[in-house]
Amino acid sequence: MENLKAIIEALVFVSESPLSADKIRDILGEVEKSDVVRLLGEIARDCEERGAGINLREVAGGFQFRTREDAGPWVKKLMGIKPVPISQAAMETLAVVAYRQPVVKADIDRVRGVDTSGPLRSLLEKKLVRIVGRKDVPGKPIIYGTTKKFLEVFNLKDLTELPTLRELKDLQE
Amino acid sequence: MENLKAIIEALVFVSESPLSADKIRDILGEVEKSDVVRLLGEIARDCEERGAGINLREVAGGFQFRTREDAGPWVKKLMGIKPVPISQAAMETLAVVAYRQPVVKADIDRVRGVDTSGPLRSLLEKKLVRIVGRKDVPGKPIIYGTTKKFLEVFNLKDLTELPTLRELKDLQE
C-alpha cells in the first residue's frame, strides 16, 4: 500500500473509539503489525512537531486524536460544554477503586475513613466505575472496578500507566 | 493568540458539522475574519502538502476534515464492522430466548440455573431482545422474543436459520 501512513491516519480519524494497532492491521490486511505501530508513532511525532491542533494519544488500548490542551477553552465554548465537576470525594474514591481493584465498598470506606455510598454511586452513573461481580464471602458484597471509559477520560493507555502510588512504609519494621 | 492556527484546526476537528469562518471568528473573539480564512487556507494546504490522511474541505458553507479518497475502501471496512460486545451470560440468555421464544424470564432462569435479570436487561438495551407481550397466567409475566436487529447482527435470514449455540459464539469472534 502506497499511502499506508495516510490511510492509518484516516482510519484513526474516523473511528469513534480508540483504535488499536491490531484492529488497523486486521482492516488493512497484508501489513505487519510492527509497521502499523511504527507509522502510528510517526503520525504522533508529526503532530507534535508541526504544533498541530490535534495530537495522537494512546488511550484505553487504542489510538485516538485529541485536541491540544491549550485549545480546550475554545472547544468548550464552541461545543457549549460545561464540565460536570467530579467532587474531591469521588476522585478519592475513584483512586482507591483504580489502584485496589477488584475492590469492595467496605475496603474503600476503610481507606477513606468515611462512607463512600454517594461518591461510588456518582462514579457508577458517570460510568467511570462498574460492578465487576460479587465476592464469594458472607453477604456477597459487590466488587467494583474501573471501566474502559475511565481510561479514556483520564488519558491512560492502560491501568499500568496509572501514576505510581506513593510507597507505603511498613511501620512495624 | 499564539497558536491560532492550531486552535482553529482543533475547532474544525471537534465540530460535528462543517464550521464556518464566521462561527470560528465568533468563538475566538478578537480575531479578524480575514485571518481566520487565511489560516483555514494554510491548514488545507498543509494537509495536501504532507499527503495527510485527512483533508480540509469547504462544504455546505463551512469547513470540515474529511478522509482522503484513497482511504475510502478501508474506512468503509472499518465502519462496516460493528462488533456488538456480548458477555458470556448474555450470549447464553440470548440463545435461550432465540430458541425458546416466546419465553418468560422464569424459563430462562430455569434453563440457565441463575437469575438472568442483568443479561436480559442488557439484551433489551442492545435491542437484540424485545418484550413481545404478557403471558395470561397469574402474575402476567413478560414474554420475550428476539428482534429484527438480532437477525441482522447474526446475519440470519430468519429464525429457521439459527445456528447452534457453538456457532453463535464463533460468530462473535
Next chain:
Amino acid sequence: MAYEIKLDIFEGPLDLLLYLIRKNEIDIYNIPVALITEQYLEHMEKLRSLNLDLAGEYLVLAATLIHIKSKMLLPVPEEEEGEEEPDPRAELVQQLLEYQAFKEAALSLAGRPVLDRDVFKKGAPESLSLAEGEEEVLVEVSLFELVEAFQRVISSLDKSDLLEIDMEKVSLADRINEIMERLAQEKDMTFASLLGERTDRRNIVYTFLAILELMKLRMIKAYQAGSFGVIRIFLAVEN
C-alpha cells in the same frame, strides 16, 4: 459528559487529621497525640457550630484519638528484652499514610489531561453511552431515591391544590397506559414533569404508583444525571 474536579475542605476525619498534621508541621511518624486530639476536638466543635451535620466517622476517630492519648499516658510496663510494646499510634499512622497516598493519587489523576475538560475527541461528548466492548451494568435510580424525589414534588406543590379532590375516578391501569403513551411520544420525560401534570393528591399518588409498577416490570427506566440531578424516565424498549 464533561468533568471538572472540585476541592472541598474536609473529605472526612482522616482528611481533617492530615490537615492538622500539615498545619502544625508535624512529623506524621511521631504525632504529638495530646496536641492533635485537642485541635481535632476544637475543629469538630467549629464544624458543629456551623451547623454541619457531622457524620459518625468523626466521632469514631475522636474516640480513637482519646484512646491512643490515654494509652500513651500509661507507664510502659517493663518488658522482656527484645519484646517491644507496639506504638499505640502505629495503626492510625498507617491508615493516615495510606489515605494520604490515595489523596495524592487522586490529585495526580485529576491533573492529567482529562477528556471533555482539557482535551476533546471528534464529535459531541458522550453522555450515558458506554465505551465499546463493555457490558452495561445498569445503574438506575433506586426506589429509595424515587420516593425522595416524590416527596420533593409533593412538598413543592401548593397545599390548596392537594386538598382538591378530583372526583374523576382514575385507575392505575389507565395511568400506566397514559404514561406509556406519553413516553412513546416524548422519548423521555422528567420524573417531576410526569408527576407535576397532576395536581390532586389521588392523581399524583397514582402516577407515582404507576411509575413504580412500570419500573418493576422493566417497561421504563429511570436515570439520574449526578447524585442530585434530574430524574429522567425512559421507555425500556422502543416499540
